[in-house]
Amino acid sequence: MRGGAKMPRMTSVYLPRQDLPAIRARLRPEDGAGTGGALLVACLCAVWCRTCDAYLDVFKALAAGHPQACFVWLDVESFPELIDDAEIENFPTLLIQDEQATRFFGTVLPHKEVLARLIAQAIERTGAVMGEQAPPLRLRLTGLQTA
Numbered sequence: 001m002r003g004g005a006k007m008p009r010m011t012s013v014y015l016p017r018q019d020l021p022a023i024r025a026r027l028r029p030e031d032g033a034g035t036g037g038a039l040l041v042a043c044l045c046a047v048w049c050r051t052c053d054a055y056l057d058v059f060k061a062l063a064a065g066h067p068q069a070c071f072v073w074l075d076v077e078s079f080p081e082l083i084d085d086a087e088i089e090n091f092p093t094l095l096i097q098d099e100q101a102t103r104f105f106g107t108v109l110p111h112k113e114v115l116a117r118l119i120a121q122a123i124e125r126t127g128a129v130m131g132e133q134a135p136p137l138r139l140r141l142t143g144l145q146t147a
Contacts, residue, residue: 012063013056013071016079016141026070028142038070039103039122040138042095044083047075049091055110062115069119072141086135096122097138105134 014023026038043059045052056073063071076088089107096104096118103122108114 013060013073015073016082020141023070023072023141024143027138037099037142038068039066039119040072040095040097040141041066041069041119041122042072042074042097042137044074044076044088044091044093044095046077046091051110052092055092058110058112058115062112062119066119066123068123072137074137082137082140083135084140086133094118095134095137097134098122098125099138102134 014026016023027040028037041063043052043055045055059071059073063069074082076083092108092110094104094106094108094115095102103125104118108118
């Protein structure tokens with residue numbers, strides 16, 4: 001939200017500032033070893049981005065339909081330590097990571113079908129493993145790696 005206004009609470013999309021314990025619980029398994037846990041689907045956005053504004057409703061709808069995934073809405077300017085030195089040149093940038101690899105890292109326009117297909121591929125692990133340039137967001141959110 002603009003002007004320092006607080007974003008309203010979302011039930012199916014987590015915000016790091018207020019939901020970090022819940023995010024960690026979803027992503028980190030009971031044994032704390034870093035394996036297992038929910039699929040991370042993160043939208044890396046900026047509060048000034050109008051395309052991101054349009055994407056939020058799509059993101060929330062898909063989150064409601066994929067309870068096996070942990071959807072995180074991350075303002076990159078508020079949490080630069082979570083994305084490290086990753087180049088985020090366009091918004092919104094989507095990051096999908098499971099416990100083994102980055103399944104997708106790139107810009108996606110607010111088309112529900114595209115995001116749904118990327119999530120399905122990640123869940124089925126049929127999508128390409130990618131992301132040399134992707135930030136280790138999953139590890140940072142779980143506390144298994146620090147900046």
